Amino acid sequence: MRxxxxxxxxxxxxxxxxxxxxxxxxxxxxxxxxxxxxxxxERAFQKALEEAGLQREQVGQVTGTGYGRxxxxxxxxxxxxxxxxxxxxxxxxxxxxxVIDIGGQDxxxxxxxxxGEVLDFAMNDKCAAGSGRFLTxxxxxxxxxxxxMGERSMTAKQPVRLxxxxxxxxxxxxxxxxxQGKRVDDILAGVHGAIAAxxxxxxxxxGAESEVTMxxxxxxxxxxxxxxxxxxxxxxxxxxxxxxxxALGAAIFAMExxxxxxxxxxxxxxx
Amino acid sequence: MTAANEIKYQGEMHLLQKDLMAKYYAEATAxxxxxxxxxxxxxxxGNPVELLRAFDVLPIFPExxxxxxxxxxxxxxxxxxxxxxxxxxDNCAYVKADIGLFHSGYVTPFATIPKPDVLVxxxxxxxxxxxxxxxxxxxxxxxxxxIDIPFIRSADGEPSEADLTYVVKxxxxxxxxxxxxxxxxxxxxxxxxxxxxxARTGQLWAEIKDMTxxxxxxxxxxxxSVTMMAPLYCLRGxxxxxxxxxxxxxxxxxxxxxxxxxxxxxxxxxxxxxxxxWPKLRVFRDMFxxxxxxxxxxxxxxxxxxxxxxxxxxxxxxLESIARHMLAANVCNRxxxxxxxxxxRYVKEWDADALVIHSVKSCRLFSAGQGDMREHFVxxxxxxxxxxxxDIEDPRxxxxxxxxxxxxxxxEALEQRRVTAGKILQGVS
Numbered sequence: 223m224r225x226x227x228x229x230x231x232x233x234x235x236x237x238x239x240x241x242x243x244x245x246x247x248x249x250x251x252x253x254x255x256x257x258x259x260x261x262x263x264e265r266a267f268q269k270a271l272e273e274a275g276l277q278r279e280q281v282g283q284v285t286g287t288g289y290g291r292x293x294x295x296x297x298x299x300x301x302x303x304x305x306x307x308x309x310x311x312x313x314x315x316x317x318x319x320x321v322i323d324i325g326g327q328d329x330x331x332x333x334x335x336x337x338g339e340v341l342d343f344a345m346n347d348k349c350a351a352g353s354g355r356f357l358t359x360x361x362x363x364x365x366x367x368x369x370x371m372g373e374r375s376m377t378a379k380q381p382v383r384l385x386x387x388x389x390x391x392x393x394x395x396x397x398x399x400x401x402q403g404k405r406v407d408d409i410l411a412g413v414h415g416a417i418a419a420x421x422x423x424x425x426x427x428x429g430a431e432s433e434v435t436m437x438x439x440x441x442x443x444x445x446x447x448x449x450x451x452x453x454x455x456x457x458x459x460x461x462x463x464x465x466x467x468x469a470l471g472a473a474i475f476a477m478e479x480x481x482x483x484x485x486x487x488x489x490x491x492x493x
Numbered sequence: 494m495t496a497a498n499e500i501k502y503q504g505e506m507h508l509l510q511k512d513l514m515a516k517y518y519a520e521a522t523a524x525x526x527x528x529x530x531x532x533x534x535x536x537x538x539g540n541p542v543e544l545l546r547a548f549d550v551l552p553i554f555p556e557x558x559x560x561x562x563x564x565x566x567x568x569x570x571x572x573x574x575x576x577x578x579x580x581x582x583d584n585c586a587y588v589k590a591d592i593g594l595f596h597s598g599y600v601t602p603f604a605t606i607p608k609p610d611v612l613v614x615x616x617x618x619x620x621x622x623x624x625x626x627x628x629x630x631x632x633x634x635x636x637x638x639x640i641d642i643p644f645i646r647s648a649d650g651e652p653s654e655a656d657l658t659y660v661v662k663x664x665x666x667x668x669x670x671x672x673x674x675x676x677x678x679x680x681x682x683x684x685x686x687x688x689x690x691x692a693r694t695g696q697l698w699a700e701i702k703d704m705t706x707x708x709x710x711x712x713x714x715x716x717x718s719v720t721m722m723a724p725l726y727c728l729r730g731x732x733x734x735x736x737x738x739x740x741x742x743x744x745x746x747x748x749x750x751x752x753x754x755x756x757x758x759x760x761x762x763x764x765x766x767x768x769x770x771w772p773k774l775r776v777f778r779d780m781f782x783x784x785x786x787x788x789x790x791x792x793x794x795x796x797x798x799x800x801x802x803x804x805x806x807x808x809x810x811x812l813e814s815i816a817r818h819m820l821a822a823n824v825c826n827r828x829x830x831x832x833x834x835x836x837x838r839y840v841k842e843w844d845a846d847a848l849v850i851h852s853v854k855s856c857r858l859f860s861a862g863q864g865d866m867r868e869h870f871v872x873x874x875x876x877x878x879x880x881x882x883x884d885i886e887d888p889r890x891x892x893x894x895x896x897x898x899x900x901x902x903x904x905e906a907l908e909q910r911r912v913t914a915g916k917i918l919q920g921v922s
Contacts, residue, residue, distance in 0.1 A: 289894055289898070301905060302898050302901045302902040302905055303898075303902075304898070304899075304902035304905070304906075305902055305905045305906065305909070328895070328898075339906065339909045339910060340902065340905065340906035340909065341906070342871055342877075342906075343902060343906075344880075345895075345899060347882050427864070427867075427868070429872075
């Protein structure tokens with residue numbers, strides 16, 4: 223059996239996936255990225271190897287992705303997370319034609335072909351408004367962990383209307399609502415609604431074609447997914463492996479290289 | 494993978510460009526030092542340098558000065574100086590850098606910029622530029638004339654007779670002002686000669702621009718055009734300017750014959766819309782070079798004048814042709830649908846694979862509508878289009894990791910469509 227791996231070094235977390243030549247995921251691993259990207263990549267990959275019970279030499283190709291993709295020093299190739307999320311989402315849910323990923327600093331909407339190729343994509347500008355960091359800051363402002371906020375928002379009766387999607391100013395907005403005695407679940411539903419509205423605007427730029435799949439760690443937040451479904455007026459798929467979509471896409475790119483030899487890329491021609 | 498990919502083409506044109514621009518800036522410095530001569534400050538968009546040259550008034554472009562400072566990584570302190578004076582953080586960064594430069598004694602690494610003897614605000618498409626020149630006029634206490642150029646409103650891009658007459662009348666007023674400033678009368682024979690030099694320069698430039706229709710393109714029509722744009726604006730209408738374009742034409746023809754382009758392999762042909770991020774020009778270029786992407790056409794190189802679709806100055810009608818240049822033969826004064834059409838022609842006639850739009854954060858006037866432009870090219874014309882954003886002058890708006898990510902993803906997608914990797918896994922369990 224031949225194996226390939228993908229390592230996704232994101233701004234918050236580093237994810238690693240190992241697949242076999244049938245495309246089955248044989249290991250998943252997670253590590254906090256922190257300040258040392260090279261070490262985070264190695265740590266995640268090592269954990270994945272241990273989970274799969276494999277030696278380093280048994281993994282034919284490794285592809286790095288995410289902001290730290292060039293820091294996956296043991297990698298054989300680098301692919302952007304845009305291509306990897308498209309490929310990964312298509313692999314998990316083959317009917318996917320639109321991918322939504324809310325990352326730590328970036329939100330992206332990707333139009334995908336029936337082969338998992340990127341047809342078009344749109345991303346937020348340099349400002350991180352409405353990205354994953356916005357969620358983290360909002361959770362902190364109400365004294366919750368980011369993993370708790372999705373469930374907590376589901377009991378909201380009258381979601382508040384936030385005046386900003388700015389990652390910095392949202393905290394003072396929330397404090398104002400808390401001072402007014404607003405309920406935490408209503409505030410969180412307001413946060414999710416604001417992110418969903420901004421994300422849907424991006425999705426409209428590439429066209430919301432069915433089926434829509436949400437990838438990345440934020441897909442675990444049921445409040446966001448619900449708000450997206452409402453605003454899109456469409457179902458939104460979430461795979462249990464959504465958090466690993468980028469790493470999975472990278473692993474598939476790596477496996478394609480294992481199976482057919484590395485494709486000729488511009489970078490290799492020019493190297 | 495790096496700048497090493499690029500073939501360093503250093504021909505006579507590059508040496509000549511350096512010499513001629515050094516000479517131009519020496520002349521500017523001499524005026525600044527009171528050694529004689531007069532200068533005007535004016536703007537790039539549809540610049541009427543011919544009239545100034547006829548009075549031996551040196552055209553000085555504040556935009557060219559500050560972009561060169563940005564390339565040398567010197568723009569931020571100037572911008573901050575202007576912000577200290579109260580200019581808003583989202584105000585045009587060209588304006589702020591020039592205001593900062595004025596308050597730093599107009600000293601640059603390449604010249605001392607002379608204070609203008611006259612200010613010619615020849616581009617009214619930008620209201621911020623109007624205020625800029627009003628501020629300058631007050632600061633330097635020089636006469637200023639604002640030439641009101643009506644936007645092109647017709648579908649075919651042609652100015653009306655009334656528009657032409659309106660601009661010619663204002664040029665006649667400018668002549669009166671220049672006569673007052675210089676104490677000379679206009680020498681019509683001299684103006685005719687200058688306009689003829691401009692016509693010949695425009696012809697050569699148009700032919701050079703046509704050469705990138707070939708594969709491989711002999712030069713990059715965005716990044717390398719920059720080398721040719723300074724002589725086109727600062728030296729147009731002079732023998733030196735014409736000589737530069739004769740040499741450039743000859744050398745590019747040679748490149749064409751040898752089938753040599755700026756990269757070892759031309760893998761993608763792109764059209765670029767919008768001005769470059771001057772503070773990070775090298776880094777930005779490398780983001781495209783590493784993918785083998787060569788610009789075969791650009792709208793930015795038509796800000797000062799659009800020659801490739803047939804416009805030429807006319808020595809038989811000097812003022813009328815200058816007016817036509819200001820009205821209809823530059824990208825800034827044309828309407829948005831004409832900008833679409835210009836880009837569409839580039840994509841089709843120059844045979845490009847994709848369009849890249851570089852949006853300018855501190856210039857909403859030029860950037861407004863680029864989201865719609867992206868949609869038009871993707872949805873209506875099926876042209877893969879990338880919209881990215883940074884700034885012409887302010888390095889704080891340049892996010893390298895984000896830009897690289899988007900550019901890499903864009904070319905990955907173009908390449909995926911082109912290179913099909915053998916087996917593709919069908920779903921993952």
